[in-house]
Amino acid sequence: MTNPVQPSTPVTVSKLGYVEFETQDVDRLVDYYTTILEFTEVDRTADEVYLTPSFDHHAVVIRKGETKPRTSVGYEIFEDLSDAERRLTDAGYAVERRSDIAPSTPDVLILDEPTTSTKIHLYDQQARSGVGPDDSSLRPTKLGHVASFTPELAPMQDFYQKLLGFKWSDTVGDFFVFLRCNSDHHAANFMASTSFTGMHHIAYEMRDLNHLQTMLDHMAQNDVRLEWGPGRHGAGHNIFTYHKDPDGNMIELFTQLDVIHDEAKGYFEPRPWHTDFPQFPKTWEVDLVAVNSWGPINPALIDH
Structure with a gap:
């Protein structure tokens, strides 16, 4: 990112979507989310587990690694992703566009958050989790x-x-x-x-x-x-x-x-x-x- 300037109009973030955690013990953290908070495990790969309390595919990503919270944060935006990418790039921000971030978000813009090592993910929507409002009386909304x-x-x-x-x-x-x-x-x-x-x-x-x-x-x-x-x-x-x-x-x-x-x-x-x-x-x-x-x-x- 070289001498970025304010874009002509800001990107329109509409909600906080998900947060990623790294942990040395994936199963232990997944057990906490599913047993204590009653999130639903939606998807799993060799190194990642996706969990949700709602209709979005995931709100929490748990990844194998060193213990570190908030390695990435996903925000849903209420606009065309290509237009957002153009304005961010024109303003001088380094933007990476990827299709392999998560099974529910095939098109994601990635930016570096200033002063931290956290990656910011921008996407237009997630796939649905299939989780219904009556699946649990305990879990957060x-x-x-x-x-x-x-x-x-x-x-x-x-x-x-x-x-x-x-x-x-x-x-x-x-x-x-x-x-x-x-x-x-x-x-x-x-x-x-x-x-x-x-x-x-x-x-x-x-x-x-x-x-x-x-x-x-x-x-x-x-x-x-x-x-x-x-x-x-x-x-x-x-x-x-x-x-x-x-x-x-x-x-x-x-x-x-x-x-x-x-x-x-x-x-x-x-x-x-x-x-x-x-x-x-x-x-x-x-x-x-x-x-x-x-x-x-x-x-x-x-x-x-």
Whole structure:
């Protein structure tokens, strides 16, 4: 990528599609996703397993390798792939187009995310998984967002907003930014850090509090314990819980995330637990309200 410039119009990302994990023990991580979170295994090769909670072919790819989360992230775009490729290339971005990324996505654009080693995959749609809404009463409804560390916020925020069309939702202090690609408060968020790298956490959405409680009881019966929560974040206002998967990756299960249905009005749909009325995107002070309005902070999860 040589002196890239802002494209004439950003690519139109419409949703977060999937995240890839590398692990030394594929079967152990697959067992966690299928037994604890009740994802469905859709496809498998010698080195990869594809898992889904919904109608898309996969939301999680587990690949044999060194233990490393978020090696690639897939985003669905709401436009012609060839047009997106032309605009990105004209803007000076190195774009690779491949047809062998996954069995469900035969046409994918690949870009390097700035400041990290993560590959960004852009595609127009996935094949269907065949999974129905009544196949499980436990599993999350969807992959919600991925939070990651970055040494610098500015180039990462520019990449997502100016290149991929994300919109700014909130910032905490001067180090934690939340970005959205549809009505959900965030699909990607980044924490500036010179001490940490890689993924901070990955989050899956639960339908409501009853659904979340049922999952937490199921996890307890399988000896999976919480690292933090339940609580309510300030930025995004989602009710959260955090636990670790067998590789030590931090997993958030959440519900009640803020949404913006009308971008022209620019404020989040009103909720009684909001701190402002109306609640517009803003920069939050670094305090208890921004992190957990219900109570304690877990320093290990917010340290940067």
